[in-house]
Amino acid sequence: MAESMKGLKRTHRCAELSAANVGEKVTIMGWVQKNRNKGGLVFVDVRDRSGIIQVVFEEGKSEAALIEKAAKLRAEYVVAIVGTVAKRSGAVNDHLATGEIEVLPEELRILSESETPPFHIEENSKTKEEVRLKYRYLDLRRPDLQRNLMMRSKVATLTRQFLAEEGFLEIETPVLIKSTPEGARDYLVPSRIQQGQFYALPQSPQLFKQLLMCSGYDRYFQIAKCFRDEDLRADRQPEFTQIDMELSFVDVDDVIEVNERLLAKLFKEVLGVEVSLPIQRMTWQEAMDRFGSDKPDIRFGMELTNVTDVVKDCEFVVFKNAIENGGTVRGINAKGQGGMARKKIDKLVDFAKDYGAKGLAYIAIHEDGTVKSSFAKFMTEDEMKALIEAMGGENGDLLLFAADKNKVVWDTLGALRLELARQMELLDKNEYKFLWVTEFPLLEWSEEQNRFTAMHHPFTMPMEEDLQYIDSDPGRVRAKAYDIVLNGNEIGGGSVRIFDQEIQSKMFEVLGFTEEQAQEQFGFLLTAFKYGVPPHAGLAYGLDRLVMLMAKQDSIRDVIAFPKVKDASDLMTEAPGHVDEKQLEELGIAVVAKEEKKDDAE
Template sequence: MGEFLGDWKRTALCAEFTTDDIGREVTLMGWADTRRDLGGLVFVDLRDRSGIMQVVFDESMFQGDFDKVGSIRSEFVLAVKGKIVERSEDTVNPKLPTGLIEVKVRELKILSKSETPPFEIEDGNKVREELRLKYRYLDLRRPEMQKNLMLRNKIANSARAYLTENGFLDIETPMLQKSTPEGARDYLVPSRIHPGCFYALPQSPQLFKQILMISGYDRYFQITKCFRDEDLRADRQPEFTQIDTEMSFVDADDVMTLHEGLLQRVFKDVLDIDVKLPLKRLSYQEAMNRFGSDKPDTRFGLELKDVSDIVAGSEFKVFSSVVKNGGSVRAINAKGCANILARREIDALVDFVKIYGAKGMAWISIREDGLNSPITKFMTQEEIDGIMERLDGKVGDILFFVGDKNSVVYDSLGALRLKLAEKLDLIEDNTWDLLWITEFPLFEYSEEEKRYVAKHHPFTSPMDEDVDKVTSDPEHARAKAYDIVLNGNEIGGGSIRIHSTELQEKMFEALGFSKEEAWERFGFLLEALKYGTPPHGGLAYGLDRLAMLMTGVESIRDVIAFPKVQNASDLMSKAPDTVDRKQLRELHIKVDEN
C-alpha cells in the first residue's frame, strides 16, 4: 500500500525552479523516470508534466530508512522534501532546463508503486500505436504527448480570449437533438421515455447557432464536440472538436477579417509566429484551375496549365476527343526533372494518378538532344510550340498531361503536384501558408444519389447575383462560402447563411425535398426564420486538425487524449461494447443476433 500525503503540500512543479531558488526548502511530487544507484548515493529523475528535476538521496543526510530509497523503480509516484542546491560542474546537464540544479532529499514518501510498464515512458519510442492506445494512460505520460496536449490547450485558450475580447458569448448548444440527415451519417441515441424515437448527436451546432442569431445574441462561440459516423483516416475521428462561431449583421468580408485576427493571435500566442495580414484569397475556381484542389498548398509552384485549346484539333485523339466531349487537358511542368526522374519513376507516377480516376498520363521530357515522349509523334510542330510556350518548357523539364472530365483532371494533377513536391523536397520546413478559398459552388452533383447535394450545407446563402440559379441553373450557382486553408489542409470553413424562409424553402426544393419533407426535417428552423432574422454567418475550425498541424504530428490521434482507431473503437476502454439486456428492454430495443 502506498503512503498518504498527510500534511505535505507540493511547492511547485518540477521544472518551474531555477538557479534563483538555490538554498530553498521545497516539496516535489511526481513519477520516478530513471534511477541511478551508486551505493550510498542514489539519483532519481523526478518527472511531472513540466519536465524533470534530478533529486539526490545521500544516505549521510537522509532522514529515514534508506532501504526505502533502494526500492524505488520506474513510474513509482514519489513525494520528496529537500533543499535545492547547485549541481557540481561535472554533473551539469545542459539538455534540461533544470540542468544546473538538483534537490538534496531529506524525506521521502512512496505514494504509489508501479508494475513494470509494457513500454518505456520516453519520446521517440518505436512502440506500435495499438499498444500505445491500449495503455493510453501510460502513453500520455510521455513528454512528447504532454507537449502536444498542452499546445492544444494554448490554442483553445488563445481563441477563447480573442473571441471574448471581440464580444462573443460562450453559449452551449444541445448534445441530444433531432436527426436531420443531410450530410454525414448521424450517431443515434434511443429514447427510453419516447419508445421508438431517437435523438441524434450533433454533427455540428449549425441550426442552434443560427437560432441564437435569430434570438438576438449577435456573436456566439463554443468549443464543442461534434459527431459523425463516417469512415476514419489520419485526420478524422467519429468525435471531434470545433471552435465554432457565428455573427449577426455581417457579410463574408466581416467574418473573414475577424478570423484573420484570431489566427494572427493564435499563431503569436502559441508558436510566437507573426502572421501577416490580410491573408491572400483565391476563388474556388482559380484554386482548382491553378492547383487542382480547393485546399491548395501554395508553398511551392508546379501549377496546372490548361492546354485544351491547343490540342482541341490534335491528331492525338486521346486529347482531342476529351476536349470535344466537354473535358479538359491540363499539364504540370516538373522543372529540372528530366535528369532526376528515371523512366521507371515516371511510369510509377503514371500508375499513381490512376488512383484518382485518370485512365493514364502523357508526358514530354525535354532533353538537350530533343523531345523524348510517346505522344509528340501525333502532334504538329505548331501544337508542340504552343504547349512549350504555355508551360514555359525548357531543356531539363518534364511536362505531365492528364485529359479527362474536369473533376478527374483536377484530382489527378492536384495529387501529382503534392507527390512531386514531396519527392523533390520542394517545401521548406517551418513555413506556414494560410489562405482563404471563396465563392464555392453552392451544389455538387451526387452520382450515388442522382441529385444535387449541398457543397457545404443546406443553410448556405447563394451569391446575391446567383439567387435565381438555385433552382434554374444549380450547376453554376455560387455560394457565400469560404474555407481557411493551412499548408494544404482545410482547418476551418463557414458561410453567410440564408436568413429568409422563402429562400431556404427554395434551397430545399433544389436539393430534392418536397415542402412537407423540408418542414418535417427542419421545421423548427423554418418557423424561426419567419420571426425577424438578421443576416448572419460564421466559421468553425477543426481544433484537432489545427493542433495536429501546429504540433507537426502526422495524426490527430496524437493531439487527442483518448482517440478512436480505424474501426471507431477505443482500445483502452474497449468501447463500443454490448450492454445488459435489461438496458435494451428499457429502451424498447431488440438486437438482431445475426
C-alpha cells in the first residue's frame, strides 16, 4: 500500500549529491532502478531525472524491519528515502556521477508500487520502437531521452534569453487560421458555428509575422507549433516546433549576423562547442554544382565534377544522348574504393535508380593501375585517360558517373555521395559544419501543375538585379533567400520579404494567380500593405531538427516528448480515432466510406 509524503520534503535530486555532501542528512525521492539483495545487505539504486544514487541497507547500520522492507522493492517503485551521505564502502563506480558516495538510510517510504514494466528502463534500449512508443511515459524515463528533452528545454530557454536581449518581442500568433493552398497540405478544422467552413492549422506563422512588421513591432519571435499534412520520415512530424523570427528595416546580412551569434551562443553554452564566425556562405548554384544538394554536408569532400565537355565527342550513347537532350555528365570520385566488389557497385546502381537515374557508369582503378569500366569499349584510350584525369582519378579510386537532365544528375550524385560517405564512415557526429546557402531560385517549374511555383513562398523578394527577367525568363530570377545548413541538414530557412505592392502583384501574376484569387487568399495582407510597410526579413529554425543534431540522434522522435509514427498516428493515445456521431452532426459532417473498386471480372 502506498505511503504518504506527509512530513517529508526532498532536499536534493539524486545526482545533485557529491562528496561535498558527506555527513549530511538528506531526503531523496525517485524510482527504483534495481535492487540487489545479498541477504542482510541490500543495495538499491534510486533514479530521477538527474541520475542515480546508491542506497545501502546493511545489518548493524539499518533496522531489520527497514532491511526487510527494502528487500521487497522492485524496479520502478517510487520511493522516498531519508539518510546520511557517506563515502562508498566498496569500490568507486567511475561510470556514475555519484560513484564515490552512497546513502545510509534511516527511513524508507514506498510512495507508489509498480507492475513489471513491458521493457527495462535503460539507456540505448534495444526494445522495438513501436513498443516503446506505445508506453512512451515509460520510455521517457530512460536517461538518454531525459537528457535529450532537458537539452531541448535549455536550447529554448537560451534562445528566448538571447532574442529578448537583442530587442525581439515574443508574440503569439493564431493556431486557427485560413487555409492557403500554396505549399504543403493543411490540416483542416471544421467550424461548428459556421457549418461547411473550415479553419486550417498553421504550417508556419508567416503571414502573421509579416503583419506584425506592418504593425511596427520591429523585431518579433515565437517558439511556435506548426502543422503539415505530409508524408513523414526520420526528420519530419505532422506537428513540429519552429523558432520563428522577423525583423524590420534589415537586409540579408543583418538577419545572418544576428543568427550566427545565436547559433554560437547555443553551441557554446549547451555543448561547449565553439562555432567559428562568420559562417561560410555558398550560393545555391555553387552548392548544386559541387555537391548535388541545396543542403550539402561539407564534413567530407567527394565533390561532383562536371565532365560534359570532356566526353562530349565520345561514342558512349548514354553520355551522348544526355548531352544532346540538354543534360550534363557529372561524376564523383570515391577515393580508395577501386577494389569495391561488383555486387556492391550493382547495389549503388540500384540506389541511383531510386533518384531518377537510368543507371550509373563507373571506372574502377585498381591499386596496380589496371582499369575496369562499364563503358570502356565505347571510349578511345585517350578519351578514357582524359576522363580519369579530369576526375582526379588515381590508383585505388572508384569513379561513378550520372548522365541526364541536371536535376536528375544532381539528385542522384548528391544522394550517392552521402550513401558512400556512410559506407566509408566519413560522417563524424562530433563535428559540426555550418553553411549558409544563398541566392536560391525564386521559382521552380512544376510539371504536375504546368506552372511556376514559389521555391520558398510567394512573399520572397527577388534579387533586384534579376527583376528584369521576371517576365521574359522567370526561372532565371534569384531570390533573396537563405538557408542555414548543419551537417547536410537544413536547420533553418528564411528570406527578405516583398514589401513593394507592384512586385507582389507581379509575383502573383507569374505564379498564375488572378487578381481575384490573390485577393481571396491573401487579401488581408495585401490590404495591410497599402498602409505603409517597412522592409523586413525573417528566418525560422526547425527546433526539433536542430536539437536532434545537437544531441547526435538519428530521428527527431528522440527529441520530442510525444511523437507520431510514420502514418501520423500516436501509438500511445491511439490518435487519430473515431468521434461520436453527435459531434459530427453538430459540425454538419458525414463520414462516407470509400466504395471498393469492383473487379472487372465480376
